[in-house]
Amino acid sequence: MAKLLMEQLTKTFDNKAMAVENFNLTVEDEEFIVFVGPSGCGKSTTLRMIAGLEDISSGTFSIDGKKMNEVEPKDRDIAMVFQNYALYPHMTVYENMAFSLKLKGMPKAEIKERVRNAAEILGLMDYLNRKPKALSGGQRQRVALGRAIVRDAKLFLMDEPLSNLDSKLRVQMRTEISKLHQRLKTTTIYVTHDQTEAMTMATRIVIMKDGVIQQVGTPKEVYDQPDNVFVAGFIGSPAMNFFNGRIEGNYFVMGQTKLLIPDSALPEGLDNQEVIIGLRPEHITHKPEKDQSTVEVNLDVVELMGSEYMVYATLEGHSFVGRVDANLNLSAGTVFPMAFEMDKARFFDPTTEKRIK
Amino acid sequence: MKEFKFKKELLASLLVTTSLLAACGNGGDEEGSAAEGDKVTVDIFQFKVEFKEQFENVVAMYEKENPDVNIEITTVGGGEDYGAALRSKFASGNEPAIFNIGGPQDVADWKDSLAPLSDTAAAEAALDGTLEGVTVDSEVLGLPYNQEGYGFIYNIRLFEEAGIDPASITDFASLEEAVKTLDSKKEELEIESVFALPGKEKWVTGLHLSNTFIAPEFDHNVLDAYDSKTIDFTYSDAFKKILDLQNEYSKQPTVSLDYSQQVEELFSLERVAMIQQGNWAYGSIAGIDPEFADNGIGMLPIPVEGYEEGGLPVGVPMYWAVNKNLDEEVVEASKEFMDWLYTSEAGKTAVVEDFKFIPAYEGYDTSKISDPLSKAVYDASEAGETIGWVFMGYPTGWGEDELGSNIQKYLSEEATWEEVVDSAKAAWESSRQ
């Protein structure tokens, strides 16, 4: 069980720009932290610095107050799960899981017990004598997890562990990993590019872009209170809709369209300012009665998702997605009144892209 | 539709096959077409790399004089195995008109291909004794290239400085005396040792040195050696003494010492006083120090204690043979060329001056022999103070592979002299059974 502290963590590769810049994060014991961001954002590099697989260019990383910068990976007491599992192909499942224990010189009986326990938890009892090649993707993933579990390490690191699985298995393993975490309570850092995984698993999410942290917060915080346009657009699926325009009095104006913003929702001092507003798809919908934030739009595409429609339309040059109850009969090409719930709108500065609170 | 496709496949694969076969066949055609018009083409397949260029020039001269003859020369020798190449040349069906044979064993091996040469002018002019190895039932089957001889090549300056008169070395005792004198003055003479014995070159020990002591046993007749079922090693003690003398006073280790170290590095740079080599070493020495090669060296005989102690082993290293299986006109043209080479004035001049051969034929202006080693060999030959070359009559491989190897063993102290002699005797007998 461990508490991590990362201060001004920076990684520079030879003759390249900074891969990770001034990364500051405190991870409390038992937390499940997810690093999320598009590929190349530095999340894996950060994880590898924590693992000790990459040198730390500057800054400090410590576990439980002990500085780890120069400590060998094997002495950091961490376990790691790799994207492609990294199972040793010449060893059986049992040997794979027992490998680290064997290296520690643990007595055979204890190794056996630990491996069996882990195998039990992961449902691998029947496969202990198989080689990784004879396992399915999901089973291999479990072995990889098992290899981490038996270690009883202070810290779990997981580098996109589910991205090689098909979507159904991914959902299943996602819950299994979550359950595992609830059971073992080991501090975990999990890297993914999939915001759904981040939202569903994390106690806190760290959103990164171009080597810089954009926001750290609980799933709810980053969803509801995104710090900037990037976070707002990255978290949530379908993504948040953005509209460029200006505030005139209580109205958000773009081109011919005027939308009324309730007083409570409008930050002060925005009159006559250019802004970007962000509205999540669930906040562009259909309401029986029209008001000043209802706009007639031509529906480009209508997708029935079962309980609701995803409607794709364009307003003043901005394409957007809205959600409409499936009880209505909708089809593409028709003109339909959409209600913009402006009280849920988030306002962003068009130059800094930061949220205006 | 299907049939059409199949035909295309057939065509394609036939094309591939025929072009492959055609590619294999092409080479042969070109060579065959060399005989243009009514010219006679004489293919010469010879082994002496050293005089390749001079030989080609002389041949060009001959072709100019005889426009109806076209001579093609192929030279395989030096590092390559002439015997093997000749065998494959014959096996390929592309038989040469003129080729080289070494002695009785070759004569026996190739007898089906050897044209009689008794009626040639060259055979007539050949010196006494030079045709022994290639005469079967009084029919001459080969013509000698040249004569060569070997002995102890010595450094005149070093002998002078050590106060030794080379002329006084007439027997083993005086040789040993001289060697000891030289050895005692090593420091002043600035030499590493007296001798350089190239134990690695099994032809030096197993063929040349052994020949000196085996030839007397067979009366200097290569055919006697060739026909003998046994060997007695009558002069094996004398043999051992000379070998021991060379080994004891040589730069060590002798077993890995080779020709180029012996001749070029040690002798030519005057780091040793004496080496056992032949007149062919002149070229190597001249390559390092021409001045030294021309004026600083001489040759002494290898004394056979208890026999003749002043004879220089002189013999014919290789013979020309004419292939009788070719067209009559090719055989005739080949003979004519041989006669011209060794008996015409132009040919004779070339043999002595261009090839720098010691002629094996009469009627040469020997004053033109320029290098001191050849002169010594020729003089000995003139004076009849020679030991014959019988090593061409050794069983195949016996001299180098058997005796030469065993001498290496002896030099490495892995075998006694008695064992060397006994094993050599046994090997001789077993291959002549």
Added chain:
Amino acid sequence: MRTKDFAYWLFLAPVLIALTLVVVVPMLLGVYYSFTSWNGITTGEYVGFQNYINLLKDERFLDSLWFTTKFSVVSVILINFIGLSLALIVTSRIKSSNLLRTTFFMPNLIGGLILGFIWQFIFIKVFASVGEMVGMESLQVWLSTTETGFWGLVILMSWQMAGYIMVIYIAYLQGLPKELLEASEIDGASSFQRFRYIVFPLVAPAFTVSMFLTLSNTFKLYDQNLSLTGGGPYNSTEMVAMEIFNTAFVQNTFAYAQAKAIIFFVIVAIVALFQVYWNKRREVEM
């Protein structure tokens, strides 16, 4: 179906014909000749198994076979050890690794004959000079004794082939998934343990290839043997290929040499097949 079969054979024909002409026919002819007294010029008479019986009693042949076996065993171990070590060095994160790779591979680009002469110079001249300087008698007799000849050949061969084998190992080492090594690092393996438990078992296919190459190369060695020691002293460093060559072209007993060649072929084939079979069993599929 019939036409398909026909076309199938038709397309195979060029290869089959070529293979038959240059491999099968000479091989069969060789077997045939080994039962005769062929001397390279005339086929001679049929002598049955006489050649084979003779070679079983031929000490020189048996000696050369034993020498070759010793040489092969030592060389194969040494070449693979050095080759793998070099590969590990140049695949580690050192700066000059590209230069080193080229340097290590270079000897392999030089012909065996020339290498033999170069090393002959080193062993005889350089060793002797050094020996004289430091007063070590043992350095002055290189190549003049059987032992030094043997080690001379081993050193030459290792020096020449290690770079080549290194390239094979490099290919396999670089093919190792990086994650596996990282995983083992995190699992707590020291560099030696990583090599012992992960790298070594996983480059097993490279062993198959390298062992096969080194084994067949060392067994069939001729040119280096010829130029370095020439079989000397007293034929004690003569390897089988050279012995066979000498039997054929020096002693002109072609049929006898052919019989030796057949036996040699059988031995090499058995050794090679057994080795590949044995190594294959230990390989792991990724």
